[in-house]
Amino acid sequence: MIIGAHLSIAKGMPVAIDQAQSIGANAFQFFTRNPRGGKARDIPVEEMEEFQTYRISAGIKYVVGHMPYTINLATNRPDIHRFGMVTLLEDLRRFNEAGVEHLVLHPGSHLGDGPEAGIVRIAEALTYVFDNYQGQTRLLLETMAGQGTEIGSSFDELEAIFRALDWPDEMGLGLDSCHLFAAGYDITTDEGLDRIVDLIDKKLGWHRVGMMHLNDSKQGLGSGSDRHEKIGQGMIGLDGIATIINHPVFGDLPFVLETPVKDYSEYGEEIQVVRQLRKL
Ligand SMILES: [Zn+2]
Structure with missing residues (x-):
């Protein structure tokens, strides 16, 4: 199975590969820039090249970047909207x-302006992005818990964004087990997953x-609350996690942990737990 966790590339992308290996991961996620700010670390060409060669020899099968939380393409503030699309x-x-596979x-x-107005603004921003981008790295829109005025906790809203953009090939979908569960989708049974x-x-x-994103949830089904919990310690539970990772369709996805840890080495124990639950 392809499984990893959210790591830091602050000390360099090759360092994240070492960290991934040390926790038994063959995949990882990283923030493309400071999650609360906008400043990007300049990544030298040599580092990018080293990363691409090193990941192959290290057996890293999947790498995904996560955009910072400060990006809001649905905002009514022109400066923030502009910043979001330029940064993306x-x-x-x-x-x-x-050579990173996906950005989430x-x-x-x-x-407060309503989902329809928000979707129009997201579509405007993404139209600008895809009019100016050609590449292999695919953008994944993440399914959300529905906290506050978040767009993307229903597949109808996500479909509306894809439709407004005329279904670009460069755009896909990123799931999150905690978000789906919080949004009311029961992912703990085979029937629910089907x-x-x-x-x-x-x-x-x-x-x-x-x-x-493979995360347990602090709150219950349909809570609308985006609070990640460690694998097996939340409302999805070990049985729920086992059902997801052994499902014939879901089980083929790359999984990335974003659980609350003090230090990335703690992910190692959770990855071990997930691997032991795997029956496929
Ligand atoms: Zn996310």
């Missing part, structure tokens, strides 16, 4: 150079799903 385009180009983006929060596969396939095409 820049990061897609930068990490396309590094939270669609945005409409801040229903979600059917729904996604009908509305968006399952082939667009690129990965899943």
Whole structure:
């Protein structure tokens, strides 16, 4: 199985590969820039090249960048909207150079103007991005818990964004087990998972799903609360996690942990737990 965790590339992308190996991961996620700010570390060409060679010899099968939380393409503030689309385009180009498979983006929060207005603004921003981007790195819109005025907690909203953009090939979907559960999708049973596969396939095409954030949830089904918990210690539980990773369709996705840890080495224990649950 392809499994990894959220690591830091602050000390260099090759260092993240060493960290991934030390926790038994063959994949990892990183923030493309400071999650609370906007400043990007300049990644020298040599580092990108080293990363691409090193990841092959280290057996890293999947790498995904996460856009910072400060990006909000659904905002009504022109400066923030502009900053979001410029930053996204820049990061897609930068990490396309590094051969990163995907970048994950939270669609945005409409801040009280309503989902329809928010979706129009997201579509405007993404139209600008895809008019100016060509590359292999695919953008994944993440399914959200529905906290506050977040857009993307229903597949109808996500479908509306894809439709507004005329279904670009460069755009896909990133799932998150905690977010789906919080949004009211029961992912703890095979029947529940089958229903979600059917729904996604009908509305968006399952082939667009690129990965899943594998997180347990502090709150219950349909809580709308985006609070990640460690694997097996939340409301999804060990049985729920086992059902997801052994499901014939979900089980093939790359999994990335974003659970609350003090130090990345703690991910190692959780990856061990997940691997032991794997029956496929
Ligand atoms: Zn996310």
